Amino acid sequence: MEGTIHGTTHRPVLLAETIGMLAVVPGGLYVDGTLGLGGHSREILERSAPNGRVIAFEWDEAAIARTEIALASFRERLIIMRRNFQEIDAGLAEAGYDMVNGIMIDIGLSSLQLDSGDRGFSFRFDEPLDMRMDRRRTLTATTLLASATEQELADIFYYFGEEKQARRIAGYLVEERRRQAITTTGQLAELVARAVPKPFHPPKIHVATKVFQAVRIAVNDELTNLGRFLDRAVHHLLPGGRLCVISFHSLEDRIVKRAFAGAAELKVLTKKPIVPGREEIGANPRSRSARLRVAERLA
Numbered sequence: 001m002e003g004t005i006h007g008t009t010h011r012p013v014l015l016a017e018t019i020g021m022l023a024v025v026p027g028g029l030y031v032d033g034t035l036g037l038g039g040h041s042r043e044i045l046e047r048s049a050p051n052g053r054v055i056a057f058e059w060d061e062a063a064i065a066r067t068e069i070a071l072a073s074f075r076e077r078l079i080i081m082r083r084n085f086q087e088i089d090a091g092l093a094e095a096g097y098d099m100v101n102g103i104m105i106d107i108g109l110s111s112l113q114l115d116s117g118d119r120g121f122s123f124r125f126d127e128p129l130d131m132r133m134d135r136r137r138t139l140t141a142t143t144l145l146a147s148a149t150e151q152e153l154a155d156i157f158y159y160f161g162e163e164k165q166a167r168r169i170a171g172y173l174v175e176e177r178r179r180q181a182i183t184t185t186g187q188l189a190e191l192v193a194r195a196v197p198k199p200f201h202p203p204k205i206h207v208a209t210k211v212f213q214a215v216r217i218a219v220n221d222e223l224t225n226l227g228r229f230l231d232r233a234v235h236h237l238l239p240g241g242r243l244c245v246i247s248f249h250s251l252e253d254r255i256v257k258r259a260f261a262g263a264a265e266l267k268v269l270t271k272k273p274i275v276p277g278r279e280e281i282g283a284n285p286r287s288r289s290a291r292l293r294v295a296e297r298l299a
Contacts (some may be wrong), residue, residue: 011284012039013106014292017274018244019043021294022102024052029097031236032056033085033105033229038067040104045074055079055095057087059134063110084134086228092236103233104244107226107252108290109216121216123208126186131219141215145182150174160223160251161214169195169211188212213249226252230259234266237297242269244294256293266295 012018018040024030024047032041035058044054056078058064064080071078081091085105092098109121120130120141129141148156150170157166172195173182182188192208193201201207217223233243243266247253253273260268273291281288 011280011287012043013108013284013287013290014246014274014276014280015039015043017292018104018106018246019047021269021274021292022104022242022244024048024102026050026052028052028101030054031088031092031100031103031233033088033103033233034058034107035067035080036060036063036106036110038071040106041067041078042071042074044104045071045077048077051077053077053079055081055092055097055100057081057083057085057091059084060110061135082134084225086225086232088229088232088236098236099238100236100241101238102242102244103237104246105229106246107222108246108248108286120185121212123185123189123206123212126184129183129185129188129215131216133220137220139219141188141219142181142183144215144219145173145188146177156218157211157214159214160217161210161212162251163210163214165196165200171195185212188215217251223251223255226255227259230256230263234263234295234297237265239297239299241297242294243297244292246290246292248289248291253291253293260293260295263295265298267298269294269296 024044026048028048030044030048032044032054035041035056041054041056045052054077058080059082061082064082068080079095083091118127120127129145131141153170153173154166157163157169163169169192173191176182176191182191189206189208192211196207237243245256247256260266270293273293276287276290
């Protein structure tokens with residue numbers, strides 16, 4: 001699906017590759033674990049017509065509101081649940097299903113989240129440090145930065161952001177928060193830039209990029225949720241059913257790779273991840289780090 005948010009166009013990442021590997025058939029039953037703005041779900045619904053169905057999971061109430069309108073013509077074949085994908089057991093049971101023909105998740109941020117201007121996912125705008133994908137959750141980025149110890153912050157930056165300057169940044173932030181609360185994206189980005197000596201600023205990305213990634217992962221418990229989903233999803237696949245996972249950084253990709261390799265019920269179909277081609281990256285630069293891995297349920 002394409003939609004416009006603050007002048008930007010939403011493009012589902014690796015759409016053709018994902019739908020092709022999912023092997024969608026008419027009448028099939030599929031799970032889209034990350035509905036977002038509905039691009040992948042729309043394509044699955046079109047390919048599975050006339051009576052295929054999609055059970056979609058989505059945390060973000062703003063995304064659900066937009067996508068319910070955008071996919072209104074499919075409402076008889078689409079069930080949307082405000083749940084995280086790791087709740088696949090409970091969600092499928094609530095919908096009255098157990099086994100499905102295919103499951104996919106795209107665990108990148110959506111254009112809506114990046115461009116909304118009030119969520120704190122990006123430092124392109126100076127906005128409140130929230131970073132919750134589900135606003136029913138109580139922990140915000142501001143709360144985390146105010147309450148975590150220096151060691152906890154260092155661990156978050158190092159393990160979730162792979163940030164080599166983690167200890168230096170954590171110490172600087174703890175000193176700064178004694179003077180004033182860290183509450184906006186612009187403030188956090190500036191503090192990280194000050195904490196890290198100029199010679200250690202990365203040449204291709206903003207110096208605060210990995211810290212923002214790490215804080216977002218911690219606030220939303222993203223890696224734990226991914227691990228739980230991978231453990232559970234395989235048990236809902238019919239023989240021959242496929243599990244497609246799009247990730248965006250090495251931490252996620254390693255978890256997916258190991259889970260696929262360690263699941264006796266799965267046959268890995270992608271020895272190396274599928275990545276976007278030059279044309280897609282040119283049209284959608286945000287897709288450049290996407291990686292698709294696929295596995296099939298054995299009989």
